[in-house]
Amino acid sequence: GITGNPSGQENALSEKTEVRTDTKPALQPENPETTKDTAGSDNADVKVDEVDAVTTNDQNPDEELSETVKTTTGVSDLRIIISQAAENKTQFTVSTIGCAGKAEIGRVLFPTWTARNGQDDLHWYEGTRDKNGEFCITIDSKDHGYETGSYLIHTYIHGQQGEILKVVGSSYNLEESQPVISMTEIWNNCFKVSISGISNRNGVSDVVVPTWTQINGHDDLRWEKATYVGNDTWEAVINIADYKQSYDTFISHVYVTDKNGQQKYLGATTKIIDNPFVKDPLEVTAQQQENDGSKFVISTQNCSKKPGIKQVDFAVWSNRNGQDEIRWYQGVLGANGEYLASVDIENHGFETGPFIIHTYIKGNNGETISFASVNFTLAKLNPIIEYDKAVLNNTFKIRIRNVGSENGVTAIMMPTWSRSNGQDDLR
Incomplete structure (x- = not known):
């Protein structure tokens, strides 16, 4: 561990939160992008009726999730399907069933938030129509503070004039993964510490990777900040040039801070870097x-x-x-x-x-x-003598290139005279 590590970190990510079970749908506010989803409003200006519906996930298609539906006539057969994304464990897809072929539907909105802390992470997503005529969205936990657990999704079906035709309330449980810490190979004098599976019910606000070399303890300790790269994975870049030892055992610890401000020690990993010139002498x-x-x-x-x-x-x-x-x-x-x-x-x-x-x-x-x-x-140089053919201000220049010898050169003399009268004007 690292000296001065805050106490109680080992329990930070296991802290339980109260899960909101009220999934009663509500009517869309006037400005959904900036206004909370007012579940259970008594001031609804659209008269609706309640019907039953079922949402499923692809791991257990028969599992019934808590859901309440309010509807007007014309779209009473509409249902919502929620499924885990196959290639990204932090994403799930919400899709309508029953919108295809209904010309009266103008657009579909999906306000979504986690059960933790009410609607502090509320996002309004607008559905896109797929090739089957249904509306769907993909929700990523990175847009909700990297939280797992219960997600509440309300679906607003709008008519061509903006009127609300139906509201559906659904929930989905996004499972936690087991954290994994790994290191990449060295490239451009750097390696990466990769941390995956750290999303949790309390969310993630920061990931740091304190790193140092083994020789002389923590004398070159650096707190490297990890960045999110997608698919519940964070990476910290370790530049070998930032540390006192080029070849040593590099030690990296991982600390995760949740949205409650609690920091937890997640684990450690090491990388041994040997002097490559021992096996491959310098050329x-x-x-x-x-x-x-x-x-x-x-x-x-x-x-x-x-x-x-x-x-x-x-x-x-x-x-x-x-x-x-x-x-x-x-x-x-x-x-x-x-x-x-x-x-x-x-x-x-x-x-x-x-x-x-x-x-x-x-x-x-x-x-x-x-x-x-x-x-x-x-090699021995062959001197080259050049002179300027042009005369400027009654002066011209002579130059000699490729001057050198095995005994060196300390001076160069250029005796010069005019052709008339021999060397009477030698300089």
Whole structure:
């Protein structure tokens, strides 16, 4: 567990709530989108009669659910069917039976709320007509605070002029699932903690995943927030770079806060991340740059998709006179997941010939997690002399490209004179 965890959390999600059994239907308010469904109103302006009806779910089609119906003439045979969604355990479908072929029906509304805390989560859903001519909606618990248990559904059948033809009251019990905590594989230096089946009768307002590495206890503890991704599943993204250890046992706990503000410890999971360079040693190459012979490019070859890399450093120097011109280059992460650095011999006294390259892979805590040494020989350069044919302000320029040698270059002189009278104007 985590030090400082609120007491009594283990009972937070098992707290019982009083289930409302009054499913007596009511007439639609004037502004249903913003007004509560006034069940049992004595001020109804439409005269209705009560009849019996049955709703079922697909797990037990013969099970009778509590239901009351008020109706006008013309749609007395209408019924409501409620069934659990096959591929999403947080959803169920409400559908009319008997609307097909009735031209007098204009639209159907389904105000829905959970039995907990009255109509605090009331939603008005408008039904869509399916290919069979019936009206249906899909209700998701995420729109009702992720609550399970008893849902109350009233169905309003409206005529073409907006008048109410019939009102049906139904209920449905959305079952709880067993919570499951799992972890994904590592991708882009991250892994995910996935938590499913946590919807409950008290709802869900927040899910957090405190995570830390095993070495040195809670010194890198972070409270990662999980987000809802659908189908009663929440996910927290764990970025390895946010922790002090690149390779260690990562420990994650899961806490769920319900709509009553009670937090409960749900469970824990661990992920062991090993140094991948132990089995796959670091590989580095270097090659002369195509468009500039005075430069060469260093590149790692097997860092892509490996976790725990915070930084890559390349130490470079020529073989002449030891490390008198050593330079450190920080690798830049390329689109292919490898680290690159461009070396210009200007930084190394314009020397060509053999170069020595040491590569250091650094982890989250600055520690070296892998090392490689390679040699590269920069070929002899062929200088190219150019000059400007145009004279501007009585001046023209001479330039020399691809300058370098195995002994380096400290200066370049360009003695110049005019053709007439020999070198009498040599400079």
